[in-house]
Amino acid sequence: MGATTSAAGATRGGRGARERILRAAEELFYTRGIHATGVAALMQAAHVSPRTFYAHFPTKNALVEEYLRRFESERPIAAEAQLERADLTPAQRLLAIFTPVETDSATPFRGCPFHNAVIEGAGELPEVARLAQRHKQAFRDRVVATAAEAGASDPQALGRQLAVIFEGANALAASCNDNRVFSDARQAAEALLDVALGPAAGE
Structure with a gap:
């Protein structure tokens, strides 16, 4: 697997926040590693607030799990x-x-x-x-x-x-x-x- 499409250019706020968070996770978890990627870096890359982030993923572990599930369904x-x-x-x-x-x-x-x-x-x-x-x-x-x-x-x-x-x-x-x-x-x-x-x- 290569690097995924950057989430840095995503539109700030509004609809699609969950997708932007997942795209940020795909890029950062893969290139930097899971432990080296903090929630703050994910929020910055996805252009979401803490409130929006935790509304979609109550914990970082929940995001890690969904990040992996995507390889089984949407992004083989x-x-x-x-x-x-x-x-x-x-x-x-x-x-x-x-x-x-x-x-x-x-x-x-x-x-x-x-x-x-x-x-x-x-x-x-x-x-x-x-x-x-x-x-x-x-x-x-x-x-x-x-x-x-x-x-x-x-x-x-x-x-x-x-x-x-x-x-x-x-x-x-x-x-x-x-x-x-x-x-x-x-x-x-x-x-x-x-x-x-x-x-x-x-x-």
């Missing part, structure tokens, strides 16, 4: 959305999740927002952990289902292995701020697919 993570592409074969979709995310040099690659939120929560945000577990399980299930569509003899094993490679690539890319690791991850995925489906699987 770009790499994961590759599994839904109708213009690719199932095998091609499995490889497409490893396409490096384009970012500019001024924007660090932050990886998966669910992973980041769980790490920052350090066990103190149980609802965030639950949301992340649900999302990760749904992603694994979708990879397994796609592996089955591709004709893998053991789609459960192939799907789990590809999910591990994908999650590992996201974590390493974020740690090193280097999305080139996805090229190595894709090669590893291709090797697995060659064994499971044959050398022409990704064509």
